[in-house]
Amino acid sequence: xxxxxxxxxxxxxxxxxxxxxxxxxxxxxxxxxxxxxxxxxxxxxxxxxxxxxxxxxxxxxxxxxxxxxxxxxxxxxxxxxxxxxxxxxxxxxxxxxxxxxxxxxxxxxxxxxxxxxxxxxxxxxxxxxxxxxxxxxxxxxxxxxxxxxxxxxxxxxxxxxxxxxxxxxxxxxxxxxxxxxxxxxxxxxxxxxxxxxxxxxxxxxxxxxxxxxxxxxxxxxxxxxxxxxxxxxxxxxxxxxxxxxxxxxxxxxxxxxx
Amino acid sequence: xxxxxxxxxxxxxxxxxxxxxxxxxxxxxxxxxxxxxxxxxxxxxxxxxxxxxxxxxxxxxxxxxxxxxxxxxxxxxxxxxxxxxxxxxxxxxxxxxxxxxxxxxxxxxxxxxxxxxxxxxxxxxxxxxxxxxxxxxxxxxxxxxxxxxxxxxxxxxxxxxxxxxxxxxxxxxxxxxxxxxxxxxxxxxxxxxxxxxxxxxxxxxxxxxxxxxxxxxxxxxxxxxxxxxxxxxxxxxxxxxxxxxxxxxxxxxxxxxxxxxxxxxxxxxxxxxxxxxxxxxxxx
Ligand SMILES: Nc1ncnc2c1ncn2[C@@H]1O[C@H](COP(=O)(O)OP(=O)(O)OP(=O)(O)O)[C@@H](O)[C@H]1O
Ligand SMILES: [Mg+2]
Numbered sequence: 001x002x003x004x005x006x007x008x009x010x011x012x013x014x015x016x017x018x019x020x021x022x023x024x025x026x027x028x029x030x031x032x033x034x035x036x037x038x039x040x041x042x043x044x045x046x047x048x049x050x051x052x053x054x055x056x057x058x059x060x061x062x063x064x065x066x067x068x069x070x071x072x073x074x075x076x077x078x079x080x081x082x083x084x085x086x087x088x089x090x091x092x093x094x095x096x097x098x099x100x101x102x103x104x105x106x107x108x109x110x111x112x113x114x115x116x117x118x119x120x121x122x123x124x125x126x127x128x129x130x131x132x133x134x135x136x137x138x139x140x141x142x143x144x145x146x147x148x149x150x151x152x153x154x155x156x157x158x159x160x161x162x163x164x165x166x167x168x169x170x171x172x173x174x175x176x177x178x179x180x181x182x183x184x185x186x187x188x189x190x191x192x193x194x195x196x197x198x199x200x201x202x203x204x205x206x207x208x209x210x211x212x213x214x215x216x217x218x219x220x221x222x223x224x225x226x227x228x229x230x231x232x233x234x235x236x237x238x239x240x241x242x243x244x245x246x247x248x249x250x251x252x253x254x255x256x257x258x
Numbered sequence: 259x260x261x262x263x264x265x266x267x268x269x270x271x272x273x274x275x276x277x278x279x280x281x282x283x284x285x286x287x288x289x290x291x292x293x294x295x296x297x298x299x300x301x302x303x304x305x306x307x308x309x310x311x312x313x314x315x316x317x318x319x320x321x322x323x324x325x326x327x328x329x330x331x332x333x334x335x336x337x338x339x340x341x342x343x344x345x346x347x348x349x350x351x352x353x354x355x356x357x358x359x360x361x362x363x364x365x366x367x368x369x370x371x372x373x374x375x376x377x378x379x380x381x382x383x384x385x386x387x388x389x390x391x392x393x394x395x396x397x398x399x400x401x402x403x404x405x406x407x408x409x410x411x412x413x414x415x416x417x418x419x420x421x422x423x424x425x426x427x428x429x430x431x432x433x434x435x436x437x438x439x440x441x442x443x444x445x446x447x448x449x450x451x452x453x454x455x456x457x458x459x460x461x462x463x464x465x466x467x468x469x470x471x472x473x474x475x476x477x478x479x480x481x482x483x484x485x486x487x488x489x490x491x492x493x494x495x496x497x498x499x500x501x502x503x504x505x506x507x508x509x510x511x512x513x514x515x516x517x518x519x520x521x522x523x524x525x526x527x528x529x530x531x532x533x534x535x536x537x538x539x540x541x542x
Contacts, residue, residue, distance in 0.1 A: 153359070154361070156331055159330075159331055159349045160331070160355055161349075161351065162349060162350065163377065163378070167378075171374060171377070172363070253407075254364065254408070255408035
């Protein structure tokens, strides 16, 4: 078990199952016939990758989709944190907005698409709105919970030292809520990424990994679809890993769980 | 840097004039399950400026509640609490409270925790870092300035909490079993330290403790409380000069006397002593 602590060993272990799956995939592809249509041989996928990379399309797609996801994430998550704080701090805001928030949250994101299409069209604004909403929901909820459930033991100390409301928020409530806020943000990242690909698939047009998938489907280019899927997974994984690092740094004051 | 300079002010030599606590007709009820539960009943107490008073009493008799009221954390009570004649209506930097658990913020280093107490103090910003460092050193925590509370032992964290409470130099310091979490050896060390600090700072101290020996060693007076509802049963004067020798026979005699008093059943007016009191009866 000790070997798992070694970074190289850990990476090797993490790659084990993907490599096995790829081998299985290749085996299926070599069966030939109808199978080969669904299970494109790895060599063709590699060729499609080389083609997309050389034309620059892959980079454009990756950059477009990532920046779209991050823009929506930043907008949605900041709005979410702000609203979560306001709802957590002020009962009136909670009473005013809470029920509406919980009702709207029940509607699946893509359910809004037709309506949003009518309001703002099918362009960039519509995509950002959906991605932003995806990031917004979990951030509001977690921030609110974190603020509302501030521990009395901590707020008492703030009161003792004569903290104003703003000081209490900055030095006691927000740091106390940070673990939950970060949980909300990590959900927001995952949801925003899924929502970005989803809107690109559905609203097509323009650059983006989802748009490329959608186009490739129409052209029956299974190899291109698979390249786009692989890149989507890779970027999503990278975003998550980077955020996990940031989270670990921000929560370095917590006792290690292990 | 010599840490002792902090308290060697000329004012420390003369008797303190600030920090007189007056409690008159204080009663406090809690509502539990829709019913009113009297927790403190008719507490009258005058603590002189610079006096060290300890409170002992059975668990649940309202000692922590009393300290919270004096600290101003709970303002829902009947009666009056005054500090230097001024009615207490909320928290203020002129009163400090050390809780039974350390309550350092887990997200701040020791240094930041102690420094945060000075956020609203009148001490100039330029001097704060020095004062914080001095207090950390005073509680023997030098070298752990950058440690987070989870990296400190329980006793160290509790000493950190004491440093944080002292740094604002409150006129009245309330201590709720401040040394309860410490091992016997550290406890004796911090008791001595507490006595030294008190003799220098001459702030008024009101300390809750379960350790009668600690109470008689440190205090000018020991208040014995009874439970249900919380009342003052007896006040014992410890008329001995400070600093004291732990081995003083008088201290041991007083300790035994207080312990005997604590063990005695509370005489309930109107009820024969030997009657077994059933819960039902008590509820009526
Ligand atoms: N917030 C609260 N709501 C309801 N009842 C409370 C509350 N806080 C304290 N009490 C009750 O008040 C009584 C006194 O509590 P308190 O904590 O003051 O006791 P204590 O003397 O400090 O006990 P201990 O020595 O065990 O710390 C207890 O019966 C407790 O149940
Ligand atoms: Mg208590």
